[in-house]
Amino acid sequence: MVAEPSLLSVKDLCFERDDTQVIDSVCLDLSDGELLQIEGPNGSGKTTLLRLLTSALTPTRGNIYYQGRTLSDCRFEYLSELLFLGHQSAVKVTLSAEENLSWMTGRSRTCEELLSALDSVELTGYSDVPCYRLSAGQQRRVALAQLLISNAKLWILDEPFAALDSQGVSLVEQCMQKHLDGGGSVVLSTHQPVSIKAVRRYSLMDQSIREQFNNDL
């Protein structure tokens, strides 16, 4: 039986912006239950690579396969299984935290899950306050609350730990671990070490993959 195609595989992806090669023939593989950490100094193209994976940017050469099929064939399927968290938290400041969360996850506003998600990101009292009263960190938590209730299979997170205190960071790590154990997979870019059981670290500079196991967790 042929090996079941990996969830996501990237075949020598190149991206050029104004004649400068931002991404140069990147090859990657990601199967279910795996976490891939993209490393590299600032300006090495981490965010560009993540945006290529979310199909927001179209590569100049090479292509991306989702479960064996190219993105252009199964675009809607891939995007409905995808959750992307960028630098910006995509929170509408005139709406309340609850309304924002219901828009992001597509769930109706009255359902219980929304409120419990907001509670676990310490926004209990703020669910019906317009978001312009919240601080940047709190607005970020509204976006992160999605991780608790989203059923997307593939998470793509761009610097999820930015502007978060240590307590927030550990919350995000727990969510990711729960997601991985449940068979989902995560691609993230960050500078901090990630305390997750199995981490595959891909460095953009020398395009090497290193496995790292933290067995103390």
Added chain:
Amino acid sequence: MISNTGFWAFLRRDLLLINRRRGEVASPLIFFIMAATFVPLGTTPDAELLKDIAPGIIWVMALLATLLSAESLFASDYHDGSLEQMLISPQLLVMPVLGKVTAHWLTTGLPLTLVSPFLGLLLSLPAAGYLPMMAGLAVGTGCLSLLAALGAALTVSLQKGGLLLTLIVMPLYMPVIIFGSATAQYSIQGLAWSGPLAILGAMLALAIALCPVAIANVLRLTTIN
């Protein structure tokens, strides 16, 4: 069905967003009325002269009011990142674009049309001109919103995009204003005004068919540059 994709979801969301800042809906209207009152001050208050140019003046002011409010279409979504989320959500990008433009029309084009009779009084528009003026505006402001959305999409990522937006979109407004004011002038001169109105309707149909496709492609290009 996830309720955050598609035409109705974005129409409802944008109307909710605009509803939260109801004051902003009034600004194009106030501009519309104030700018129109400048004309009699600038030219002559004499009704005889004004009634010939009244339809044209009302149309020019409606056009400028739409342009004034066009920038807000994508700007706030671009700055908080929800425009990028819209690009990668599982939907045909044309649908949310149509939803947003319809919401923009409902909050600028329609109010302009409803207020225009009041302006007709100010500029001594002959009685025969009122109904065709409103019909023309109702159809024409649809075209204006769609073309303004195209300009807004093209200049969404630019800091000083507002001026460039008007520069790009105004040449495309020429046919709309020609046939828009023609609708009212024909009926003032006693001719059948369904002809120019039909051509306006054709332009609206063409704009609805082509503009969202162009806007979707432009958004993919300018949102992440």
Added chain:
Amino acid sequence: MNWNWFYRMGSPRWFYETTSRWLPWLGALTFILLVGGLVWGLAFAPQDAKQGNSFRIIYLHVPASFLALAGYFLMAAAGAIGLIWKMKLSYMVMKCAAPLGAVLTFLALFTGAVWGKPTWGSYWVWDARVTSMLILLFLYLGVLALQYAFNSKDVGNKASAILALVGTVNIPIIYKSVDWWFTLHQPATITFTQAPSMHPAMFQPLLVMILGFYCFYAVALILSVRVEILARERKTSWVRERVKQAAQNSLGATL
């Protein structure tokens, strides 16, 4: 159906080398056509019965307005090729066609206005052809402004390509609507359907001038595209080598 001739034709280097060979000949032909046509039109063609000698401006006004419109469609076509086949060269052609077309449109408007004074009594008359030409100039300026608005060149090229396409869809609408509403201008002298309403002796120099203008447009466009190629391919070896050669020649010249 192998497409490589299409892609080979699209490579900037191939374009640069072939044009260096036959550009001088095209330049000479353009010069002959323009000077010959102008002298023929100004000095030898019979003057118009009604307008007298002021009609001779037609030998500049009509070719310029032809080129202004044809230039817009060429610019939009180059943009479309760039968008569809992602050919850098066609973006460069579009980028250089925009200012060229804008100058020619202004030329058409200027000569039209100067011609309007003796014939209609005033420099500016709101008639169909002239108004459409003015709107065409605004369309050109829109594309030009958008081209230089973005800091990344690629996005600038693609955005102005899309705007040029939108403009192309609008041009027939604008021309027809302006025509339908403002029909004052004399009917177009050369509509290929009916015979030209001009005396052949007046008409022949006009054909020569139109041909001359088309060649001029090609030469000017190729010259500016070549500069664009050099600028964009500055890192390649073949450009560096030409720079060295040029430096030696000028050095040799000064010694």
Added chain:
Amino acid sequence: MKFQFDNFSHLLNMDGHGAYVWAAVAVTVLLMTWLIINPLLQRRDVFEEIAREVSREQLRQDASREGA
């Protein structure tokens, strides 16, 4: 096809329309020559720019070779 004007001064004033005709011709010739001259000037600037860039790269390479 014969020369339409009696003498040079007649050619100049063209029964009163000369000013307009020659104004149009002058502006056209001026603009068209500028359209040809401008790319040639730009070409020389681009050549100089690239030459400077090449020499700057040479310096950087020599510097890094000595440094290494």
